[in-house]
Amino acid sequence: MIPSAPVVQMEHVRHVFTSVDGSRFVAVDDLTLEVREGEIVSIVGKTGCGKSTMFNLLLGLENPTAGSITVLGRDPYQDFDFFRAKFGVIFQTDRLLPWRTAFANAKVGLEILGYSEAEQGEIARHWLHKLELMGFEDAYPHELSGGMRQRVGIARAFCLSPDVFFADEAFGHLDQSTAQRLREVFLTLIGETKKTCLLITHNIHEALEIGSRLIVLGKPSRVLYDVQCPTRASRAELVEFEERILDIIERNEPHHEAAARARS
């Protein structure tokens, strides 16, 4: 198998927040990882461990305090405009513009990229349809349920047909069966397009189901464990795997494999 090109590279990235009163807070501490084209990487870690911060760094919205970040061969903060139409982001909270209807929210990215009205409408409707939102195009965000808003956010990301997907708890506000159905839709779409995808989740089942690889982050962010997801594992093996992950998160220490890699 030919190794595919690296899409995301983070080397010894550190990010420190300085608050108004001058106190410092280390959100990301010496984070090194690489994601290759077509990989679907699930990221798990304690709440507040800096997962969303890591996304902001990869999106070029913040400049890391130290270390280097490369996405698609460029620095997302320095070469900011290179990344037009490259990112599809599903945010942890839906971040729908309250003055736009579901339809207008879904197409906002297409407006920014300068698509014609007709194309905008066609693409946005296609994705709203896929996400079971037909009939709600003209509803404003406050008229939609939390799960519907989240789905409009997903539609907005897919409309752009981006190169890299970032999903921050994309299926967090949904009931079990809807979440399951959307995960399947998501997986099909990602699989069809062979896009690279980073997915933050608190749900280890979800991490294993969608991801081809799993990264466990410590608090503050650094890689504790980086492993290929077991395929065709027996039930017992899965349970054992899950317990191992939970244990690593709880102890907040690098697993011996990751530790060995860090030494080499």
Add this chain to the structure above:
Amino acid sequence: MRTKALEAEIAAVSEDAGAVTRGWGALASRKEPVISVLIILVMWQILSLFLPRYLVPSFATIIVSFVEIVSSSTLMVDTLRTIMRIFIGLGLSFLAGIIVGVLMGFSNTLEKYILPVLHFIMGVPALSWVIFAIIWFKPVELRVAFILLAGCLPNYSLIIHDGIKGISRDYYDMLRAMRPTRRQLFSKLVLPGMLPAVLTSWKVNIGLATRVVIVAELVGATVGIGNKLLLAQELFDMPKAVAWTLILVIFLLLTQYLLLLLERHLLRWRPSKEGGIQ
């Protein structure tokens, strides 16, 4: 940055504006305001029976004066002139105010320079501006425009600035991940995001301008409601004074109502106020 006093003031004026709009809704749907107005009117009428006409005129005389004004050409000439002054003053203040507000919203440095100046201007009484205007300028229209500008500009800037500051950073980041141009960021985020503040600033300032313009017209205007009020005072013609005041109040209520309709249309994306807090 902002002083407690100013915050209280802004809260008070916006509440003022809120009260007016809420008052309209109430008037349309409930009997309480009608009853309270009726009680005041009855008390006024009773007082007028015991006090001389130049102190508390009866309704009959007020209505006669009102009809006199409305049926004569002076209504149009004086009222239109005053309304024109209000809108010219508001228009100028709004243009300047939105520029100052947007600049402050975008530049922290400018914000630090301009905010204290605005706070200072807010502290100057309207009457001081009247006196300065008389000393500095000769043409009456210029004096009036200046007084309105000094009164309304800080309100526009401060409220619009607040509105821009209140736009969530989450939306900003969400759009920036898509790499918009500065223009797109402005038209898709800043403009709609500050619209509620713009409408509030108009509600606050229409009331303010209507009150201030009358004082401003005392600086030598020969046409206008302020001038007619002054005339009524000189003649101790209380019915006329009340009638002219009524015309102003009617104008204010009408414009507030139109603004309310405009707001309902422009901010229809907002969750409805019914069932909100309070």
